Amino acid sequence: GEDVEQSLFLSVREGDSSVINCTYTDSSSTYLYWYKQEPGAGLQLLTYIFSNMDMKQDQRLTVLLNKKDKHLSLRIADTQTGDSAIYFCAEKGTGFQKLVFGTGTRLLVSP
Amino acid sequence: ETGVTQSPTHLIKTRGQQVTLRCSSQSGHNTVSWYQQALGQGPQFIFQYYREEENGRGNFPPRFSGLQFPNYSSELNVNALELDDSALYLCASSLGDRGGGEKLFFGSGTQLSVL
Numbered sequence: 001g002e003d004v005e006q007s008l009f010l011s012v013r014e015g016d017s018s019v020i021n022c023t024y025t026d027s028s029s030t031y032l033y034w035y036k037q038e039p040g041a042g043l044q045l046l047t048y049i050f051s052n053m054d055m056k057q058d059q060r061l062t063v064l065l066n067k068k069d070k071h072l073s074l075r076i077a078d079t080q081t082g083d084s085a086i087y088f089c090a091e092k093g094t095g096f097q098k099l100v101f102g103t104g105t106r107l108l109v110s111p
Numbered sequence: 112e113t114g115v116t117q118s119p120t121h122l123i124k125t126r127g128q129q130v131t132l133r134c135s136s137q138s139g140h141n142t143v144s145w146y147q148q149a150l151g152q153g154p155q156f157i158f159q160y161y162r163e164e165e166n167g168r169g170n171f172p173p174r175f176s177g178l179q180f181p182n183y184s185s186e187l188n189v190n191a192l193e194l195d196d197s198a199l200y201l202c203a204s205s206l207g208d209r210g211g212g213e214k215l216f217f218g219s220g221t222q223l224s225v226l
Contacts, residue, residue, distance in 0.1 A: 004153075031213050042113075042201055043154070043217040050213075088153055092213070097144070097167035099215060101153030 002026040006089055006102035013110055018076040020105045022089030025070060029091040032065060033099065034074045037086045046074070046087075076107075084109045114138060115204050115218035123224045124192050132187045132221045136204030142166070143185040144215065145177060148199040160185055161207075189223075197225045 003025045012018045024032070030051050035043040049056045049063045049072075056063045062075040076083055086104040093100075114137035124130050136143050142161045146154035156169035160179035174190040183204070189196055199222050203215040 033215075035217075042115075042117075042219040043203075044113075045214060045216060048213065090153075097142075097159045097161075098156035098169060099144075099146075099154075100156070103151070103153050 002091070002093065002100040004089055004091055004100050004102040006087075006105045008103070009106050009108070011108045011110065012079050014079060014081055016079055018079045018083070018107055018109075020074045020076075020087050020089075020107065022072040022074075022102055023070055024072065024089070024091045024100075026091055026093050026100070027070070028093045029070075031092045032063075032072050033088075033090040033092070034061075034063065035088040035090060035101075037088065037104070039085075043088065079107075079109050081109045081111060083107060113204075113216035113218065115202060115216050117200075117202050117218040117221050119221060120219065121222045121224075123226060125226050126192055126194060128192050128225075129188065129190045130192060130223060132189075132200050132202075132223070134185045134187070134202030134204075134218060136183045136185065136202075137216055140204035140206045140216075141183055142205045142207055143179055143183065144203045144205070145185070145187045146201040146203065146217075147171075148201055148220070150198070154201055157187070192225045194225050197223060199223075 033048040034046045060077045089102045090099040144159040145157040148154040158168040199220045
């Protein structure tokens with residue numbers, strides 16, 4: 001079945017890089033996503049990658065995909081206090097309409 | 112700002128009651144998905160509507176039902192509410208075919224509390 005796993009918590013200092021990791025089980029995943037959720041809010045789509053890509057960069061965000069190991073990571077450069085939030089990894093399989101989400105990684109950025 | 116709006120933002124119901132949650136999708140989007148997010152968990156897929164028809168369903172009982180209207184707005188109805196239905200209900204819209212499209216944009220959600 002489909003399963004997406006993330007570490008629960010990450011703490012960094014302002015200005016450092018943050019790396020949030022995710023593993024998934026569905027080998028037929030077509031797209032993989034990173035969403036951000038701030039307290040009391042919905043999900044904000046940060047970035048996504050098609051499964052035939054290894055890397056995608058978007059300003060401070062870099063997504064790396066290792067399809068062989070089914071491992072996805074999100075690197076945030078020059079992390080700011082405003083980046084403090086919960087980050088969800090999600091995958092979408094072939095022919096499936098749904099996204100399967102991990103339980104989220106809480107990122108805390110201290111000044 | 113995603114252009115996806117949900118109402119109401121908060122709701123309190125008692126066990127056994129029925130509830131209707133509403134979602135207006137982003138302009139031009141033809142697909143709406145609903146997700147349930149329990150406290151401390153990731154969102155779980157409830158179902159998706161594409162051009163007014165249910166187009167996929169997660170592991171939720173039949174008392175969870177929905178509608179999509181010709182303007183692509185949507186409703187989620189839950190009958191016979193249970194305490195475990197307390198959660199944040201998220202609506203997402205996308206543009207695509209029956210596969211649902213690749214980019215899903217979420218609303219801010221409706222926080223439902225069942226007492």
